[in-house]
Structures are given as C-alpha cells and as structure tokens.
Amino acid sequence: MADPQQACLKAKTKAKKRYLKAKKERRKQRKNTARDGTLPEGETSDNPEDVPPEKTPTVINLTQQAEQSGFGTEGTIKKTKKRKLHRSIPGDFLEDQQSKPVEEVKSSLVDEPKSHRALPQFPLPTRPDAPSKIELALQGLNRAQIEAELVDPNSTLPIHLDADHNQSFLGLKTRKRLIELGVNELFAVQTAIIPFLLRPVHKYTSLYDPYHPPRDMCVEAPTGSGKTLAYALPIIELLSTRVVTRLRALIVLPTRDLVTQVREVLEMTGRGRGLKIGTVTGQHSFPHEQAQLVTDEEWRTGRTSKVDILVCTPGRLIDHIDGTPLFTLRDLRFLVIDEADKLLDKSFQDWLTKVLAVIQRPYHLYLPPTTPRRGFHLLENPSADSGVTASPISHESYSEFRTDYDEPKHSPCQKLLFSATLTSDPGKIASLGLRDPKYFIVRETATGATDSHHPVSKNFSMPANLTERMIVCDPSRKPLILFYLVHVRQVDNALVFTKSAESTARLVKLLELLEENSLMTGPEKFTIRSYSSDLPPSERKSILEQFREKKIDVLVCSDLISRGLDISHVAHVVSYDVPIDIRKYVHRVGRTARAGRHGEAWTLVEEQEARYFKTMMKDAGHFHHVKKLRISDKELFPFTAAYDISLLRLKEFYWSQ
C-alpha cells in the first residue's frame, strides 16, 4: 500500500512542474509581445510587470512599482532605498526582488533611455592635493604683503656729487655729508627705500601734501644691512625744508642703547642742517627731559616743541604724552618703529594704542568748520611749512566761506616699520592701521626659488658673510669649551649670549677664575666682562664704551643687546645658551658680519637640546648653513685641571657670599 505522505509529495511535485511549465510559456509569450508591442491573450495591463518598457521611467518609479505590486513589504522597500544609494542601476534593484523572475523585469527595461544609465558614471570623490606652503602662508595676509617688493641684497647705488647722477633723490648737501662719512654707495635697502620716500609725487617734494597722503611702509632686511640710514637720510632730507621747529619725526626703539645709537647716526648725517634732535629714555629726570622737549614761550603760536626729531623708548614716550602738557604729536610727518616686531609684542602694545589715537585723528588745515574763524589757529595748522600759504580767507568776515581746506584731512603722518624679522602676523600689523602699505623685503632671489623664498614665507635672510657653527656638548663642559674657543680658536672681539642676567654673572666669574688658574693662557690674558640688566645704566654705558674701544675682548651678555647694537669690530657671536626662537637667533648672530664684513657665529647646543635646535633651524630653512663642529676631550685636556680647580673656587665664592 502506497504511503499517503509519499503520494501527496508526488502530487505536489507534479503540480510544481505544471506551474513552472506554464510560467515558462507565459514568459515566452511576453517576450514575443515585448518584441511586437502587444499583450498576450487573456492578460491585462493591470499587472505592473507587464507595463511596456517605455513606461518604466526611473529608479524612483521602480520603487513605487514595487510598492504598488504588493511584493514590496515595508522592509523590502527600506532595503531597496538603502541599496539604491550604492547602486542605482535599475536592473540591480530588480535582481534584489527575489520573488520576481529576473529576466522578466530586465526585459521591461531593455529600452530604458540611455541618459539614465549615465547616472552611475559620476566620478568618485578624490582627495584634493595638500595646499602648498605659499598658499598656507598667504592665508589671512593682506594684499600688500603678497605684493611685497623683493630687493636684491647685492644691489648698490654709487653716490655721485654731480647733479645729473642723483638717482637717490638725496640733495647735494646730504650726498656731500655721506661722502665725508665714508659712505660712497647706498646699500640695497637704501636704494629701495630712499627713493620711495623722497620721490616727489608732483614736481616738487613737499613736507606735507594733504591731498596725496603718503603710503606707509614695512621693511624687512637682514641685520647690519643699513636700515638706520635708510630712514634717517629721507627724514633729514625732508625736514631740512622746514621753517619752524615742530616735532615732525618720532623714532621709537625698544632699548636706551639703541636710542643713543640712532641719535648718533642722525647727528652725524644731519650735521649742518639745523635740525634739533632730542631723546627721551628715562635716563634723566622727567623735568629735565621736559625742559629738553618743550618750551612755553611761544605757546600762542603753537611753537612749543624744541625738537624736530625725537628718538625714544615707548614707555617714556607715553609718560610725556600723559605728563607733559605742551608735548604734542599733532605735527608728526614720520613715525618710525624700528625693531617693529619687538615693539608690536604684547609687552609693548599699550604705547602703540595711545600713540595711534593721537596721530590718526583726522585734522583740519585751518579751523574746524563749526568754529568761528578768528585769524589763524596755528595749533591746528600742520601745513605751515607746506606750499599752502596764509591767506586773508581766515579773516572773520569770511566766517561762512567754506573751501576744501575745511574738509577733514587724513593725518600726514607716514608710518615706517623696520626689522630683520618683521612679523608676518597679519593681526599685529593690522593693529597699526597702515595706509596703503608698501612692503620691501631684502632677500636673495635664488634661481629655482622654492616656497621658502616667497616674500611671505617665515624664513629670514642672514648676512651674506656670516659663518655659522654648532657644537653639541655636555652641559657641564660648556664653560670649558667657551674657554677653549677663546684661547685656541681666537674667538675674541666676541659677544657671548646667555639665557639670563644671573647666568651671565656666574659665567663671567668662572671664566675669570679659569684665566687665573690656567697655565696655558700665559701672558695673554683676555678681558672678560658682563653686561646685563642687573647693572646700573651708567655702568652699562661705560662697559659698552670700553667694548667699542676694544678694551674688553669678550662681553658676556643677556639678550638685552641682541637687537640693533652696531659695533663694527664684533667678529664672533657665541650663543652660550641656545636661543629660544629663530628671531632671537637671527638678531644675536646679526651682531657680527655687519655692513658686508665677515663674522662667525657659534652655538653651544646641549645634547638634550640638539633635536630642538635642529628642528628650529630646519623649520627656518637654514639648517644646511650651520656647520657641525666636534671638540674632542684631547683638545680640551690642557684646560681640564684648571677648570676643575676653578669650579671649586666658584663654589667657595658663592658660599662666602
């Protein structure tokens, strides 16, 4: 007897076979229909599967179809939508619908418009190339910085005394004076800056031209390249045309020593021109300085200033703005900020806000329009020395008369910024509110220049004739190595920079003891002195004078004199302690190799600092200029015994204090 279960299965298999056969038939029929565009007999077009292909427009419609046909449950639709994000080929979607015969659906899409098939051809997203160093450097910088003028450091301009050869726009008197001082040519920075400041806008050069306010200027040029003369000469040249004494040029510097130095340059070059030069640094008492600056004899005419040019430190300048009643910056024609990056530092910022508030105020050539006219108000008339002469218009009978003289004018003050490491920080420069600034950068323009040579790159240029060396050593050997350099490598006429006033004093004491105890030094003993903020100003001045006169061979100092100091015979600079940043390094080593002379820079790098120093120099694109030097124990041996004794004596010295 047949098993009823088996019989049932057989029956099901037969039914399935019939079903599949019928299905095949139907498919055949449909294919034929699709070819000739007719529906098979007995079938209606209600079935979405049978919609002629041209009526199956897009992927989105196919999804809708799936919903309509009922085989797309919620889950299926969701899945479909998700997949569509990845593969938008209609055929793919249909293949996913397991419950439908694949060919059947594909066949309905045979004639799908080709444009739809192009959709998946969108390009894959690609990662853009990293921006170049230049692009990064340019971000946030203003146009003036991008359009900076590069000046070739090798360009010079000979000074001639015949009138035809005056390309520099310097007057004959100035040129004669320069020749007397032994300056026969202008250095690169001077060839660019002096004509820019002196070239007349019209036919004549005037002290004030309210209708063509001068452009401000930023200058970055290597240390010792002659920036001081670059601004001193035009100031002297222009101010010599003045009739009455008024404060027209203000030169701000970060330290007293630099104020003295710049004053000397101005006095030397401006001799015989009748200009009065003053300084305020706090070195003298406040009333003394006040008496040098202003007089109240002619206050009615506004002629209160006793100086044409004032050289000052920022702190003392503010003291006089606040505390000297007749002191005014209203007549300023030049504001020079030397060592500008230093003076724009946070520690110095207050002075700038105050000074800018005074000089940036628009002014009226004559009286303010709201004030009734009663003669001239000379305090409000900064153009007394310009081509504009007094006229009867100022009489009170013309009180209603208005001309363009009554319009508020831009301040005629021209701001000039100088540094060997001028900041590329746009925020700092922007705080100065420069007027259409022109940037000059004195830098080698090597052929095949790379990013690092772009004007706005952070690399600073160094003096051409500077040799740089680094000595990696154990910290305990540093004094010994310095002693060795002085005695064996003839490192004299040297400035040695330490990290603080305290270490300056200790190092000098140790070196003095070493001199005493060393048998090797023989009769040739070196004079070593310290120079730091710990010393009173009078002593500092005297030490600097002795060093200038070559009475001191090695001057150990803190960074107090790392900027601006110009002593021509400095042949060596030793960074006994590694400088904390590249700016410090640039200024320190820049005390030598000035004005085209040769000079050597030595940096003692402690082993644990070597990586930091290397990175700093590499970032500045300068590491390849620094030669590595090894000093063996054998070379130091002749001094080691004296060194050990000196260390003991040093301990005793400090204990006894």
Ligand SMILES: Nc1ncnc2c1ncn2[C@@H]1O[C@H](COP(=O)(O)OP(=O)(O)OP(=O)(O)O)[C@@H](O)[C@H]1O
């Ligand atoms: N045209 C020139 N001919 C000869 N010597 C010059 C000339 N211009 C400047 N000097 C000399 O070059 C030296 C360096 O000049 P200066 O002090 O102005 O340099 P600097 O660019 O301001 O340097 P720093 O950035 O260190 O302050 C000075 O002794 C100066 O007298």
